[in-house]
Amino acid sequence: MATKKLAKWTTSLDSSLLPNSVQTAARRSLYNYIGCTIAGSNHTAAQKAHRGLEPFFGPATSSLLGYKGTSRTDAQHAALLNGIASHVHDYDDTHLATIIHATGPVASAVLAYAEYKGSVSGQDVLLALTAGIEASCKLGLAVWPAHYDIGWHITSSTGSVGAAVGVGRLLHLTETQMAHAIGLAAVQVVGLREMFGSDTKSFHPGRAAQSGLLAAIMASNGYTSSPRALEAKRGWANVVAGGGTPKLDQFISELGQKWEIEDNAFKPFPCGIVCHPVIDACIQLHAELGGEGRRIEDIIKVETRVHPLVIELTSKRTPKDGLEGKFSVFHGGAVGLLYGKAGPAQYADEVVTDAAVIAVRDKIDATSDAKLAANETYVTIHFTDGAKIEKHIVHAVGSLELPMTDAQLTEKFVDQSALVLGKESAQKASEIAWKIGEASNVADVLRRL
Amino acid sequence: MATKKLAKWTTSLDSSLLPNSVQTAARRSLYNYIGCTIAGSNHTAAQKAHRGLEPFFGPATSSLLGYKGTSRTDAQHAALLNGIASHVHDYDDTHLATIIHATGPVASAVLAYAEYKGSVSGQDVLLALTAGIEASCKLGLAVWPAHYDIGWHITSSTGSVGAAVGVGRLLHLTETQMAHAIGLAAVQVVGLREMFGSDTKSFHPGRAAQSGLLAAIMASNGYTSSPRALEAKRGWANVVAGGGTPKLDQFISELGQKWEIEDNAFKPFPCGIVCHPVIDACIQLHAELGGEGRRIEDIIKVETRVHPLVIELTSKRTPKDGLEGKFSVFHGGAVGLLYGKAGPAQYADEVVTDAAVIAVRDKIDATSDAKLAANETYVTIHFTDGAKIEKHIVHAVGSLELPMTDAQLTEKFVDQSALVLGKESAQKASEIAWKIGEASNVADVLRRL
Numbered sequence: 001m002a003t004k005k006l007a008k009w010t011t012s013l014d015s016s017l018l019p020n021s022v023q024t025a026a027r028r029s030l031y032n033y034i035g036c037t038i039a040g041s042n043h044t045a046a047q048k049a050h051r052g053l054e055p056f057f058g059p060a061t062s063s064l065l066g067y068k069g070t071s072r073t074d075a076q077h078a079a080l081l082n083g084i085a086s087h088v089h090d091y092d093d094t095h096l097a098t099i100i101h102a103t104g105p106v107a108s109a110v111l112a113y114a115e116y117k118g119s120v121s122g123q124d125v126l127l128a129l130t131a132g133i134e135a136s137c138k139l140g141l142a143v144w145p146a147h148y149d150i151g152w153h154i155t156s157s158t159g160s161v162g163a164a165v166g167v168g169r170l171l172h173l174t175e176t177q178m179a180h181a182i183g184l185a186a187v188q189v190v191g192l193r194e195m196f197g198s199d200t201k202s203f204h205p206g207r208a209a210q211s212g213l214l215a216a217i218m219a220s221n222g223y224t225s226s227p228r229a230l231e232a233k234r235g236w237a238n239v240v241a242g243g244g245t246p247k248l249d250q251f252i253s254e255l256g257q258k259w260e261i262e263d264n265a266f267k268p269f270p271c272g273i274v275c276h277p278v279i280d281a282c283i284q285l286h287a288e289l290g291g292e293g294r295r296i297e298d299i300i301k302v303e304t305r306v307h308p309l310v311i312e313l314t315s316k317r318t319p320k321d322g323l324e325g326k327f328s329v330f331h332g333g334a335v336g337l338l339y340g341k342a343g344p345a346q347y348a349d350e351v352v353t354d355a356a357v358i359a360v361r362d363k364i365d366a367t368s369d370a371k372l373a374a375n376e377t378y379v380t381i382h383f384t385d386g387a388k389i390e391k392h393i394v395h396a397v398g399s400l401e402l403p404m405t406d407a408q409l410t411e412k413f414v415d416q417s418a419l420v421l422g423k424e425s426a427q428k429a430s431e432i433a434w435k436i437g438e439a440s441n442v443a444d445v446l447r448r449l
Numbered sequence: 450m451a452t453k454k455l456a457k458w459t460t461s462l463d464s465s466l467l468p469n470s471v472q473t474a475a476r477r478s479l480y481n482y483i484g485c486t487i488a489g490s491n492h493t494a495a496q497k498a499h500r501g502l503e504p505f506f507g508p509a510t511s512s513l514l515g516y517k518g519t520s521r522t523d524a525q526h527a528a529l530l531n532g533i534a535s536h537v538h539d540y541d542d543t544h545l546a547t548i549i550h551a552t553g554p555v556a557s558a559v560l561a562y563a564e565y566k567g568s569v570s571g572q573d574v575l576l577a578l579t580a581g582i583e584a585s586c587k588l589g590l591a592v593w594p595a596h597y598d599i600g601w602h603i604t605s606s607t608g609s610v611g612a613a614v615g616v617g618r619l620l621h622l623t624e625t626q627m628a629h630a631i632g633l634a635a636v637q638v639v640g641l642r643e644m645f646g647s648d649t650k651s652f653h654p655g656r657a658a659q660s661g662l663l664a665a666i667m668a669s670n671g672y673t674s675s676p677r678a679l680e681a682k683r684g685w686a687n688v689v690a691g692g693g694t695p696k697l698d699q700f701i702s703e704l705g706q707k708w709e710i711e712d713n714a715f716k717p718f719p720c721g722i723v724c725h726p727v728i729d730a731c732i733q734l735h736a737e738l739g740g741e742g743r744r745i746e747d748i749i750k751v752e753t754r755v756h757p758l759v760i761e762l763t764s765k766r767t768p769k770d771g772l773e774g775k776f777s778v779f780h781g782g783a784v785g786l787l788y789g790k791a792g793p794a795q796y797a798d799e800v801v802t803d804a805a806v807i808a809v810r811d812k813i814d815a816t817s818d819a820k821l822a823a824n825e826t827y828v829t830i831h832f833t834d835g836a837k838i839e840k841h842i843v844h845a846v847g848s849l850e851l852p853m854t855d856a857q858l859t860e861k862f863v864d865q866s867a868l869v870l871g872k873e874s875a876q877k878a879s880e881i882a883w884k885i886g887e888a889s890n891v892a893d894v895l896r897r898l
Contacts, residue, residue, distance in 0.1 A: 049670070052672065055565075058504075074507065075505060151687060183643075184649055187653065188656060189639070197675075199673040199674065204636065221501030223494065223649070225649040229644070234641060
């Protein structure tokens with residue numbers, strides 16, 4: 001009954017049923033998504049996809065966020081291309097229990113369709129987004145962890161269903177049609193972990209968005225699938241379970257009781273989450289250095305004690321470009337200390353190879369300490385005069401215990417989108433994006449972005 | 450190395466390397482595909498998909514075979530819609546070792562792209578089709594049977610790679626680009642068996658065609674994937690193996706030595722293959738009745754001895770419409786005896802419920818005999834005067850041992866496409882379709898169809 005239950009819950013959901021905390025989470029998720037997508041729009045992967053597909057574009061109804069040149073296309077291509085851009089810097093959100101990047105597939109489809117349709121309110125978009133994210137995450141939980149372990153990219157392998165649910169809301173699908181849309185999306189299983197490190201990783205959420213959109217459109221035209229698409233012996237969950245035992249009933253029955261979107265976290269820094277505590281510490285220490293009148297040049301050594309995974313995943317001593325910099329806790333610490341920031345600008349190739357950055361980087365050491373929590377670290381700065389400053393990070397910023405504030409999300413949005421739009425336009429875009437939930441017609445907002 | 454080997458083999462393949470038997474098989478596969486696709490174009494599933502997606506159509510470069518109204522669309526939608534139509538009557542080809550319906554996904558993508566590109570010869574189309582079919586079938590063999598058993602619709606779950614290879618040939622991808630195209634296609638795994646019986650079954654080969662086309666286009670624009678997409682620990686084969694042990698190396702190494710397209714069989718009758726021996730026998734008996742001056746009315750009883758699967762799968766005694774008729778060996782035998790034919794026209798709702806057909810159907814019995822081969826049967830007709838005629842079918846027509854002749858394929862093509870085009874246009878289309886391999890520009894041929 002999982003398919004029917006999901007269809008019933010998602011079609012009967014109403015804005016009045018969303019707790020304030022859920023509405024806030026949806027608003028923040030959409031806002032963060034827009035910043036990431038604008039920032040990703042001029043990445044080479046997004047550009048290559050755009051160039052290759054342009055000859056096939058249909059009527060230009062839907063915005064490509066951040067794109068210069070052809071900035072609108074048909075809804076299906078907009079879903080695909082925005083989805084790629086949203087994920088290409090690995091800077092999007094994370095539903096921590098499943099490591100699903102939840103917003104990309106759903107929002108890319110929902111916004112593209114909302115603009116195509118016209119006269120869709122911001123409130124309806126947030127509702128559709130919430131329904132889609134709950135659907136994706138519940139499916140992810142039902143097959144976690146075996147599904148991910150065997151090699152599915154869980155963001156996209158669950159994302160097509162989330163996107164179908166989201167668009168299905170905007171289409172006002174009946175419960176039966178929604179079940180067909182879920183089925184049509186469930187047969188399009190996108191994303192393999194083997195692709196991590198290639199352009200295709202970012203293709204995954206884009207294609208999931210497009211697949212879900214297609215599913216909802218076809219279902220709204222009477223195309224049928226199975227009403228047991230998710231739970232049948234040869235349906236989605238059993239086929240993609242990766243040898244695990246799917247727990248569909250358990251998680252589907254928690255819809256509306258436990259809201260997954262509330263556990264959607266945002267990355268403060270565009271690199272692997274494990275080195276975030278050190279970066280957080282170094283940014284705080286940057287401010288304290290200034291306060292105490294200490295100079296970077298007077299540092300002899302920076303000692304860090306870190307969770308073992310930090311050493312395992314991010315111990316590149318001499319990163320050669322921005323991509324390698326993301327796998328170097330030393331680079332992250334160095335820019336934190338030097339600039340008090342570790343945004344996309346601090347991961348540019350020329351920053352990673354800058355002599356001043358390298359000088360600080362080379363002074364940083366890391367020692368593994370299995371007693372630390374994954375989001376904890378101790379950082380000690382030693383100065384030439386024998387003095388030292390110590391910083392203990394209990395929970396890094398961006399963790400569930402210490403979520404990014406709206407102000408921090410705004411800084412992240414502006415910093416990354418400024419690299420595409422320039423600072424002034426980035427600030428304007430940020431203001432617009434915060435208010436999207438209040439819009440009477442989301443299409444107007446998207447065109448102003 | 451399977452991905453690289455497949456990329457190397459498919460990019461270096463040349464028409465001069467194709468044995469005559471392979472060229473003939475490709476020509477027959479494409480011809481049969483065109484007839485099935487024309488016939489499927491006015492099925493309600495194809496019509497619903499067309500109607501729903503029309504608002505998103507891009508530049509009209511590629512033909513929708515058989516479609517009235519908007520008969521051309523962009524290449525991506527043409528691949529999807531023709532792919533749906535090709536499979537919707539379950540009357541397409543079958544690679545018997547894997548039960549992959551091999552031509553649908555590959556040809557739908559290849560023809561759509563060939564027409565978009567223009568100036569592609571029939572010979573190049575047949576070469577691209579062959580490369581794609583070999584790719585799909587070798588992948589299918591590598592994961593058979595566990596992949597199918599767990600619930601993947603193997604036609605589409607391997608078809609996206611076949612389609613990418615086929616279009617990759619037309620794009621003259623380099624070996625490296627072809628590997629990327631294979632990877633981009635491999636992450637789009639389409640099709641669950643749970644959908645059998647719903648519209649979504651036919652969506653599978655259509656979406657596989659479209660996914661492979663997209664993959665090849667993106668790879669040609671420099672979009673990257675993994676060069677180990679198929680064989681990596683978290684690559685395609687291991688993730689979709691369904692608990693089995695993939696045998697990629699074994700089958701990929703046989704490329705060009707054992708040609709899978711030669712084992713591609715064609716269905717003479719639009720129903721489950723298990724009841725084909727009885728239908729074959731009854732059609733032959735129809736001719737013999739006439740020859741001996743015997744009348745249908747003088748039949749008391751028709752006894753058939755059949756393989757147990759016939760009873761298990763097709764023993765509907767009182768089918769109520771055309772779809773149920775496909776699961777009734779008694780209906781198939783009845784129309785064979787009455788009309789000497791069992792084409793789509795004989796599976797129309799009004800034929801299945803026709804009193805004359807029912808009268809014959811009710812005289813037919815079936816007895817299970819485990820000693821018979823799956824494509825074997827004994828049929829005995831008993832007459833009112835005590836006489837009887839017996840027919841032993843050793844290998845039913847359409848089996849690998851007794852393939853359909855070109856004349857039989859022609860009859861199948863004309864019979865089914867006449868239901869859409871009318872008889873005269875169907876005959877013309879058949880003549881054109883047989884000659885597609887000789888065309889200097891396939892686009893001209895497709896527009897005449």
